[in-house]
Amino acid sequence: SGPLDKEQMQGLRGVREFLKVRTSYDVLPLSFRLVVLDNNLLIKKSLNILIQNGIVSAPLWDSQNSAFAGLLTSTDFINVIQYYCQFPDEIAHIDQFRLSSLRDIERAIGVLPLETVSVHPMRPLYEACRRMLKTRARRIPLVDRDDETGREMVVSVITQYRILKFIAVNNEQYTMLLKKPVQELGLGTYTDLATATMGSSVLDVIHLMVKYNISAVPIIDKDNKVLNLFEAVDVIPCIKGGAYDELSATVGEALSRRAEEFGGIYTCNEDDRLDAIFDTIRKSRVHRLIVVDDDNRLKGIISLSDILKYVLLYGEEDDDIRGN
Ligand code: ADP
Incomplete structure (x- = not known):
């Protein structure tokens, strides 16, 4: 291994140390807003609330038991769509489904419920990252306990994006050492890519x-x-307003309905180095990078989980999560 490898390891070690001395709480901005949805809400209404608030996920609250009831994410809506595909005659019922029926929907379509993991906000950030990688969760709720009532409290939710942004903003001295190109690191997926065309249906x-x-x-x-x-x-x-029959529309039509504030897509080249990718994360709202050649032809895709996995686990002894 040459000097580049040495520097690379030095950078990775710096970032890992940082994640061990900071907590999930540190990632949160000074003031923030948290939209929590009652588990008893109609799924249909929850969609409107997410759209109105410009968010794509929210923690659920079981007010009967005063307990955190998991996270609502786009996966849940995809499950409802699968349910609709398998039981199209049920459409009248689907309109009446509440968030609390999401578990029944999972059972009906035969998917495993996502593991509801959470972390305490004052635990090291490193722990939240490991837990996310292990469960493949893209976001993790920070759950605390109220001293007086002993009840659970959802403080916030942190995403892979926020964590990588936090790393990028606070560790420039380390991320600048990550000079190896993504291709050489094998970062991302380059074979058996799932793709579609503008004419494919949603x-x-x-x-x-x-x-x-x-x-x-x-x-x-x-x-x-x-x-x-x-x-x-x-x-x-x-699927806003329960328009499940419109899912036969084309991708082109659906993408034209994207919100104004859509941040755009980010691409990179196989020769780009990880430090450059961290620069992009520092400056922009990146959720994944599409790897293209000089003619904009698709080569691969780098997800935030690919980056997080590499940053946390590359070269570690107990890399039991890698390859999962
Ligand atoms: P994340 O967990 O960050 O949301 P994804 O679920 O999109 O990311 O990606 C999970 C894994 O699948 C990653 O290793 C990524 O490289 C790979 N991947 C992402 N998109 C595609 C795709 N369209 N085709 C094949 N593999 C993909």
Whole structure:
């Protein structure tokens, strides 16, 4: 191993130390707003609330038992869509489903419920990261306990994006040491990529996301050039108002309905170095990077979990999570 490898390890070690001395609480901004949804709410209404608030996920609250009841995410809506596909005659019922029936929907379509993991906000951030990688959760709720009542309290939710942003903003001296190109690191996925075209139906793309267990599908043209990206969160506006029959619309139509504040998609080159990727994360709202060649042809995809996994686990002795 050459001097580059040595520097790379030095950078990784610096970031890992940082994650061990900071807590999840440190990632939170000084003031923030948290939308918590009552488990008794109609699924249909929850969609409107998410859209109105410009968010894609929210913790659920079981007010009967005064307890945290899991996270509502785009995966839940994708589950409802699968349910609709399997039981199209149930559409009248689907409209009446409450958030508390999401577990029944999982059972009905035969998917395993996502493990509801949470972390205490004052535990080291490193722990939250490990837990996210282990469960494949893209976001993790910070749950505390009220001293007086002994009840659970959801403080906030942190995402992979927020954690990587926090690393990027506070560790420039370490991330600048990460000079190896992504290709050499094997960072991301380059074979068996799930893709779709502008003419594919939204439903086809949703089925791809379910089959591959991924949260985004690059949209390419006949020459394999990248035109756009359909993300799991793009499903939310598609079914607003219970418009399940509109899922047969094309990806092109669905993407034209994206919110104004859509941040755009980010691409990188196989020769780009990890330090450059951290620069992008520092400056922009990146949720994944599409790897393209000089002609904008699709080569691969780097998810935030790929980056987090590498940063936490590369070269570690007990890398029991790698390869999962
Ligand atoms: P995240 O967990 O950060 O949301 P994904 O669920 O999209 O990311 O990705 C999970 C894994 O699947 C990653 O290793 C990523 O490289 C890979 N992946 C992501 N998108 C695709 C795709 N369209 N085709 C094949 N593999 C993908």
